[in-house]
Amino acid sequence: MSCRTAKFSYTLSILSYISTVLLCISSTPAFAQTYKPNVKSGSLSAFMDGKAMYVLGGTSGSSQSYSYSAQVFMIDLSIPWNVSSPAYKSLPDAPVGFFQMASALSPDGQTWFAQNGNAAFFYDFESSKWNTIPSTTTGNKTLNSNFGLGAATDPDTGIIYVPNGLVSNGGQYMLKVNPDESIDSAEMSPQMSKTPSSTVAWSAAQRSLIYVDESTGDTFSYSPAKGWNQLAVSGTIPPPRSNACFVGAYGGSKMVLFGGYNATLQTSINTIHILDMSSLTWTSGPTFSSKSGRMGAACAASGDYFIAWGGQSSTSDVDLGASNATLVYDMKNITWTFSYIAPPLPSPSKSKTRAIAISCAVLGTVILMLIAGYIYYRIRSKKPKVIDYLHPPPVAEYYDKSASSIIASVRGREEFEFRRPGVQYYPANPPTYSMTIATPGYRYS
Ligand SMILES: *[C@@H]1O[C@H](CO)[C@@H](O)[C@H](O)[C@H]1NC(C)=O
Numbered sequence: 001m002s003c004r005t006a007k008f009s010y011t012l013s014i015l016s017y018i019s020t021v022l023l024c025i026s027s028t029p030a031f032a033q034t035y036k037p038n039v040k041s042g043s044l045s046a047f048m049d050g051k052a053m054y055v056l057g058g059t060s061g062s063s064q065s066y067s068y069s070a071q072v073f074m075i076d077l078s079i080p081w082n083v084s085s086p087a088y089k090s091l092p093d094a095p096v097g098f099f100q101m102a103s104a105l106s107p108d109g110q111t112w113f114a115q116n117g118n119a120a121f122f123y124d125f126e127s128s129k130w131n132t133i134p135s136t137t138t139g140n141k142t143l144n145s146n147f148g149l150g151a152a153t154d155p156d157t158g159i160i161y162v163p164n165g166l167v168s169n170g171g172q173y174m175l176k177v178n179p180d181e182s183i184d185s186a187e188m189s190p191q192m193s194k195t196p197s198s199t200v201a202w203s204a205a206q207r208s209l210i211y212v213d214e215s216t217g218d219t220f221s222y223s224p225a226k227g228w229n230q231l232a233v234s235g236t237i238p239p240p241r242s243n244a245c246f247v248g249a250y251g252g253s254k255m256v257l258f259g260g261y262n263a264t265l266q267t268s269i270n271t272i273h274i275l276d277m278s279s280l281t282w283t284s285g286p287t288f289s290s291k292s293g294r295m296g297a298a299c300a301a302s303g304d305y306f307i308a309w310g311g312q313s314s315t316s317d318v319d320l321g322a323s324n325a326t327l328v329y330d331m332k333n334i335t336w337t338f339s340y341i342a343p344p345l346p347s348p349s350k351s352k353t354r355a356i357a358i359s360c361a362v363l364g365t366v367i368l369m370l371i372a373g374y375i376y377y378r379i380r381s382k383k384p385k386v387i388d389y390l391h392p393p394p395v396a397e398y399y400d401k402s403a404s405s406i407i408a409s410v411r412g413r414e415e416f417e418f419r420r421p422g423v424q425y426y427p428a429n430p431p432t433y434s435m436t437i438a439t440p441g442y443r444y445s
């Protein structure tokens with residue numbers, strides 16, 4: 001390698017280091033604070049504690065206007081934000097509109113199951129693609145296309161459960177969606193009413209699905225091992241409702257029920273209730289300031305916070321406006337608040353950021369070591385003697401006319417670098433001894 005190529009390669013190394021660092025900086029998540037989703041009611045939602053809340057579809061304002069949206073977005077739960085500007089991020093639109101149906105994430109959060117009428121889909125976050133699940137019938141059971149279904153994922157098996165998700169001749173069954181996207185059926189409890197319910201969430205702490213029958217207020221659990229059981233709950237038991245939110249918090253050791261619709265008063269509900277799974281006791285939190293409550297909201301629990309987005313504030317057309325569509329409840333402080341604070345424990349998103357930072361640091365160090373090693377090598381290695389062509393040794397006859405410089409090892413002992421000046425030069429006397437040329441591909445005789 002000539003000195004010129006060495007300088008060039010050194011510059012290239014520095015440039016590659018700088019570009020690697022820039023690439024690493026640009027690959028850390030950045031949120032376009034300018035994006036604001038259209039406020040919807042009856043959206044499908046799913047979340048990962050400390051990571052993200054995903055929201056799909058819904059309708060605008062009026063319950064009479066059944067134009068289902070295909071809007072998809074997320075709220076970042078790994079960073080802090082205020083209700084006036086949640087950390088929104090737009091995601092590609094769904095192929096069809098969705099409204100008030102079952103939705104759940106795979107345990108790794110890489111795929112999102114969502115049901116719409118008689119069809120069911122999987123969204124793959126990596127490829128940003130929606131795929132229709134191959135078959136939505138099992139035996140003579142078909143998907144229940146009624147509104148208000150909910151879904152929950154068993155993190156141990158990856159099976160997604162949709163209570164009342166299958167129907168056959170008036171009978172209702174639980175839909176089981178396997179990780180391979182095939183479907184199965186399981187029985188519902190004979191003790192429960194036949195109304196579909198969106199009040200379903202998984203309690204990892206209990207290794208069970210928790211189901212609140214909205215029409216009666218009864219609470220049930222389902223586990224693959226023990227089947228259905230009615231829970232002997234106590235405390236301030238939430239009165240019956242519809243279109244409520246129900247999510248698991250603190251790894252499912254507490255379950256949160258919020259809002260919904262009061263059919264007697266024909267208004268949306270503004271109360272929040274927490275079921276402690278170890279004592280099976282319901283407690284009620286303070287109502288949030290708006291008199292008008294929320295029904296059909298998208299919900300999540302992350303760290304000490306419960307989050308509700310969108311929904312309707314009453315039965316009449318209400319445009320919530322994106323700025324006040326989000327509600328945050330502090331479960332530790334037992335108060336509605338304006339700020340969401342991400343949980344301190346390393347979340348999957350944070351550890352990913354950390355992994356990127358670590359690999360950047362490792363890559364940077366490796367590149368720096370390579371540069372240092374190369375410089376050391378250059379210093380240590382014998383520098384070729386530079387010979388002006390105007391006074392060349394006899395071997396210059398073998399000089400490649402197209403190359404700007406070559407290194408030749410004369411008699412395998414000494415290295416020479418031949419530099420070509422502007423003018424072509426051929427020596428008068430050919431060499432009389434053998435030699436090797438360091439430039440690969442260069443032929444000599
Ligand atoms: C939230 O609002 C408070 C008060 O206006 C402000 O100090 C804080 O920086 C905001 N936080 C974020 C994450 O925007």
Ligand SMILES: *[C@@H]1O[C@H](CO)[C@@H](O)[C@H](O)[C@H]1NC(C)=O
Nearest residue numbers: 139140141167168169170171
């Ligand atoms: C489902 O189909 C089978 C025959 O394939 C029949 O025996 C059974 O009664 C059907 N079940 C219902 C609930 O319709």
Ligand SMILES: *[C@@H]1O[C@H](CO)[C@@H](O)[C@H](O)[C@H]1NC(C)=O
Nearest residue numbers: 239240241262263264265269
């Ligand atoms: C609905 O309103 C009725 C009448 O005020 C009340 O008794 C009932 O508790 C309310 N239900 C809910 C869920 O708030």
Ligand SMILES: *[C@@H]1O[C@H](CO)[C@@H](O)[C@H](O)[C@H]1NC(C)=O
Nearest residue numbers: 290313319320321323324325
């Ligand atoms: C949302 O904001 C608008 C305008 O600031 C206000 O009129 C409306 O009442 C708010 N809605 C809620 C639910 O806070």
Ligand SMILES: *[C@@H]1O[C@H](CO)[C@@H](O)[C@H](O)[C@H]1NC(C)=O
Nearest residue numbers: 330332333334335337339341
């Ligand atoms: C908890 O609530 C009290 C009063 O309700 C308030 O002063 C305090 O700042 C709150 N703490 C947090 C962390 O929000």
